Amino acid sequence: MLAYFRPLFEMALLILGEWWFQVRFKEDRSKFNRYIIQITSVGREVERVNEIINEIRSYPMSMAYQIWVVIEPGYSVAYPNADRVIVVPREFVAKSQYKCRAIEYTRTLRREIGWTGYDTKITFLDDDTSPTWEFLETAYAGDYDICQGLTAPRFKYGSGSLTHFLLSHIDDLRFHNCMTYCSSFQGVFNAPLFVHGEGLTITGSTENQVGWNFRIFASEDLTFGCNAAHQGLRWGWFHEYIELTSPWTWGAYFKQRRRWMWGNIHAIVNRDVLPLGPAIRVGIRYLLSLFTFAGSGVAFVLTLLGKIHIEHAWFSLFWCSLAIWVLNFGMSGWVNAGRRETDQTSLSFWTSRITQMICAVVLCPFSASFTVIALITTLYMGNPRAFEVIGKTQKTADIEVYTAASGMEAVSQ
Amino acid sequence: MTRRARSAGYLISVAVALGIGLICTFVLGQSFGDLALEKAPFARLPYVPSFDPVEDVTLGLSPDSTNAVAAKPAAAIRAIEIYPEQTVMLAGGRAIRIINKPAPRTLHDLVRIIRDRHWISESSQAVTLNAAVIVEHGSLMTIAAPVTTGLVMTVRPGVFLAASRGMLRITGVHVRASDSKVPDTLSSPSRDIGRPFLLADQDSSMIIRDSTFEYLGRDWNSSYGLTWSKGSTGSVSNSTFDRDFIGVYSNDSSGLQVMRDTFYHNSLYGVDPHSDSSHLLVEYNTSDYNGRHGIIFSDHVTGSIVQYNVTKGNGLNGIMMDGASTGNTIRHNTIADNDSDGVVIANSSDNVVTDNTVSGNRVGITVRGDTSGTQIFGNKITANIMAGEGFGLSHNRAYGNGGDWSGKRIGVIWSGTFSLLLILLGITWIMQQRPRRHRG
Numbered sequence: 001m002l003a004y005f006r007p008l009f010e011m012a013l014l015i016l017g018e019w020w021f022q023v024r025f026k027e028d029r030s031k032f033n034r035y036i037i038q039i040t041s042v043g044r045e046v047e048r049v050n051e052i053i054n055e056i057r058s059y060p061m062s063m064a065y066q067i068w069v070v071i072e073p074g075y076s077v078a079y080p081n082a083d084r085v086i087v088v089p090r091e092f093v094a095k096s097q098y099k100c101r102a103i104e105y106t107r108t109l110r111r112e113i114g115w116t117g118y119d120t121k122i123t124f125l126d127d128d129t130s131p132t133w134e135f136l137e138t139a140y141a142g143d144y145d146i147c148q149g150l151t152a153p154r155f156k157y158g159s160g161s162l163t164h165f166l167l168s169h170i171d172d173l174r175f176h177n178c179m180t181y182c183s184s185f186q187g188v189f190n191a192p193l194f195v196h197g198e199g200l201t202i203t204g205s206t207e208n209q210v211g212w213n214f215r216i217f218a219s220e221d222l223t224f225g226c227n228a229a230h231q232g233l234r235w236g237w238f239h240e241y242i243e244l245t246s247p248w249t250w251g252a253y254f255k256q257r258r259r260w261m262w263g264n265i266h267a268i269v270n271r272d273v274l275p276l277g278p279a280i281r282v283g284i285r286y287l288l289s290l291f292t293f294a295g296s297g298v299a300f301v302l303t304l305l306g307k308i309h310i311e312h313a314w315f316s317l318f319w320c321s322l323a324i325w326v327l328n329f330g331m332s333g334w335v336n337a338g339r340r341e342t343d344q345t346s347l348s349f350w351t352s353r354i355t356q357m358i359c360a361v362v363l364c365p366f367s368a369s370f371t372v373i374a375l376i377t378t379l380y381m382g383n384p385r386a387f388e389v390i391g392k393t394q395k396t397a398d399i400e401v402y403t404a405a406s407g408m409e410a411v412s413q
Numbered sequence: 414m415t416r417r418a419r420s421a422g423y424l425i426s427v428a429v430a431l432g433i434g435l436i437c438t439f440v441l442g443q444s445f446g447d448l449a450l451e452k453a454p455f456a457r458l459p460y461v462p463s464f465d466p467v468e469d470v471t472l473g474l475s476p477d478s479t480n481a482v483a484a485k486p487a488a489a490i491r492a493i494e495i496y497p498e499q500t501v502m503l504a505g506g507r508a509i510r511i512i513n514k515p516a517p518r519t520l521h522d523l524v525r526i527i528r529d530r531h532w533i534s535e536s537s538q539a540v541t542l543n544a545a546v547i548v549e550h551g552s553l554m555t556i557a558a559p560v561t562t563g564l565v566m567t568v569r570p571g572v573f574l575a576a577s578r579g580m581l582r583i584t585g586v587h588v589r590a591s592d593s594k595v596p597d598t599l600s601s602p603s604r605d606i607g608r609p610f611l612l613a614d615q616d617s618s619m620i621i622r623d624s625t626f627e628y629l630g631r632d633w634n635s636s637y638g639l640t641w642s643k644g645s646t647g648s649v650s651n652s653t654f655d656r657d658f659i660g661v662y663s664n665d666s667s668g669l670q671v672m673r674d675t676f677y678h679n680s681l682y683g684v685d686p687h688s689d690s691s692h693l694l695v696e697y698n699t700s701d702y703n704g705r706h707g708i709i710f711s712d713h714v715t716g717s718i719v720q721y722n723v724t725k726g727n728g729l730n731g732i733m734m735d736g737a738s739t740g741n742t743i744r745h746n747t748i749a750d751n752d753s754d755g756v757v758i759a760n761s762s763d764n765v766v767t768d769n770t771v772s773g774n775r776v777g778i779t780v781r782g783d784t785s786g787t788q789i790f791g792n793k794i795t796a797n798i799m800a801g802e803g804f805g806l807s808h809n810r811a812y813g814n815g816g817d818w819s820g821k822r823i824g825v826i827w828s829g830t831f832s833l834l835l836i837l838l839g840i841t842w843i844m845q846q847r848p849r850r851h852r853g
Contacts, residue, residue, distance in 0.1 A: 015429055022421035023844045312802065316440040 003295030017183020043075025120204030195225030218263025333360025473506030
């Protein structure tokens with residue numbers, strides 16, 4: 001029964017988070033006078049990163065800002081519209097590895113120039129994420145030590161190959177999880193369950209206090225966010241979109257999920273990475289996911305076999321719960337298909353949006369099941385012990401997936 | 414800069430209140446409060462594996478012998494075995510007398526050759542059994558009016574009437590136990606071991622017409638009332654079963670016909686075809702006021718027809734198909750006023766339920782478990798607390814059932830919803846007025 005009620009419970013969280021944002025989210029631009037938008041990348045996605053930079057440059061931004069691009073040595077530094085292109089030196093030593101190490105390096109740069117106060121805002125982007133103008137404005141103005149917006153796999157959502165179409169819809173749950181758990185656990189309870197690096201926005205003082213020097217190879221976002229909350233810093237969540245791309249191949253999908261899974265496990269089991277409270281919280285979230293899948297599956301079979309007989313009122317409530325679950329997927333499809341390309345006609349846009357929404361609903365049993373299958377599969381695949389990077393565009397997805405082999409390399413998620 | 418409209422929080426509050434109101438209306442807006450059964454419906458002692466009664470009595474074993482606990486033969490356990498060419502009197506499993514005469518054709522004849530009132534006696538046209546009588550191996554016994562109009566079976570361990578690979582014909586006889594007690598479903602079998610019954614066992618034939626059966630049976634293997642078992646067949650028609658444990662029971666029986674009978678006040682079921690019975694015809698019967706179901710097929714009862722029966726006022730369901738009872742047709746029955754459901758199809762596929770009149774039950778027709786291929790159409794479903802559960806009501810005429818939307822309930826729900834809306838709007842207003850924390 002508990003498993004069946006989860007959609008209702010999640011809907012309550014979602015509404016609470018959204019309501020809290022609408023009623024209580026604080027913005028105070030007067031407290032900030034410096035804004036850094038930092039794109040951290042291995043360096044392979046030059047074209048995509050330049051696209052993101054140009055996109056941001058096209059926005060009528062209301063504040064002074066700088067775009068920093070952080071890459072590994074040995075890659076092109078051709079980012080003509082970036083304010084700074086930072087190559088992480090090979091000799092830079094930190095406890096953290098890969099992407100986290102790169103961010104830690106940029107922290108030292110900011111410290112050297114004294115940008116460590118509350119008046120400095122930093123938004124971290126990946127090389128596959130497009131923030132909307134509204135996102136950047138709200139992130140800058142948010143009067144919080146740390147905040148983030150709403151992730152949605154809107155970039156090339158459901159387009160291209162069948163594989164990318166399916167993987168986009170599997171990612172419907174990412175939007176749903178962010179809308180449900182990030183909005184409430186970050187925005188309301190100040191106790192994050194998920195943290196995503198895409199669009200994570202912090203102040204200079206927060207960065208200086210928490211730092212990025214953790215003994216981790218992945219999940220730097222979760223680690224940073226949970227430690228910030230644990231140290232009493234204030235979390236905020238806002239409903240503006242950071243648009244990302246779903247993986248383009250099944251291999252890339254499993255590599256990405258494996259990295260997340262084992263990065264999170266590493267964080268959960270190591271007290272020098274995650275404090276006990278957040279570790280328990282995040283651990284329970286994983287167990288709950290498995291329980292919901294197993295519990296509802298078993299109950300479904302037992303009901304079919306007539307082993308459990310449910311009273312009508314409960315049965316009606318389960319129908320409501322199921323309807324809400326399906327509605328959630330429909331909402332994900334609707335929002336995720338909401339990015340309008342510049343050359344897209346109205347007819348094409350709305351046709352695509354309605355089609356993708358219907359697909360999200362039709363595919364919801366597959367999407368939900370596959371997420372759990374991926375969870376179990378990545379557990380079985382074992383710890384990668386490295387930050388495996390996947391191609392972020394259709395073009396780079398065809399190139400062999402890159403695995404960072406050296407702790408000296410900074411890579412992006 | 415704040416781009417958010419202050420009205421958004423209020424709009425969310427309105428949406429939440431509306432959502433909760435709708436869900437509550439959907440879940441609680443129909444009146445199902447009376448659907449709960451007032452008594453625990455399925456309480457029954459566990460099944461105890463045991464020999465069949467014919468084996469027990471011919472071995473001289475007490476009727477409560479089980480596979481786990483072997484009882485010792487007792488002289489008090491007595492049986493009369495009727496073979497084509499001899500009749501054997503057994504006590505404690507030992508033959509104490511063998512009568513080498515052709516098998517008596519009637520109970521009247523049997524009394525005359527036994528000539529021992531401690532075993533069997535006759536007064537006027539009524540015969541009293543004090544021992545089991547078993548018609549064996551091709552023998553035929555007819556018990557019929559006007560020669561015999563009454564049969565009393567003494568309540569004592571090992572007394573019953575059976576055919577084992579034999580033939581039994583009963584016509585126009587009033588059959589009853591010597592007292593008027595009937596075990597209920599929680600009676601201890603050891604306390605009720607003396608309850609007499611009738612049994613057709615091992616490919617026997619038992620044909621009954623125009624008779625009455627009262628106070629028979631108990632909750633024990635093949636001892637329920639009238640039983641056709643292990644390949645036995647026959648028919649029962651124009652007869653009455655009143656206050657037996659189960660009226661008619663069968664297992665592994667094919668072609669049994671139950672027609673124009675009445676089943677009243679039996680402790681458990683009226684008609685209970687059971688494990689692997691098939692091709693039965695149950696028609697024009699009345700099965701009312703039994704403790705549980707009027708008619709129940711359970712455990713792979715297949716290919717049978719249940720038609721033109723009336724089942725009313727039973728403690729549970731009117732007609733039930735249970736435990737993979739498949740390929741049966743339930744049609745033209747009248748099922749009314751049962752404490753639980755009218756027709757129940759549970760874990761049984763490919764049944765057809767059609768042209769029945771189902772009224773005044775808790776739920777008219779219930780379908781649950783694996784019921785693939787089941788067709789329910791053309792039924793008139795009316796005045797039940799709830800018309801149906803677990804299937805679509807289309808192709809049936811359902812009207813005047815409970816479970817319709819209750820205006821009173823919906824009124825209460827939306828009054829509560831309006832109050833909730835006011836509270837949410839108030840909280841939203843307060844939260845928006847409250848000064849926000851600022852960094853010190």
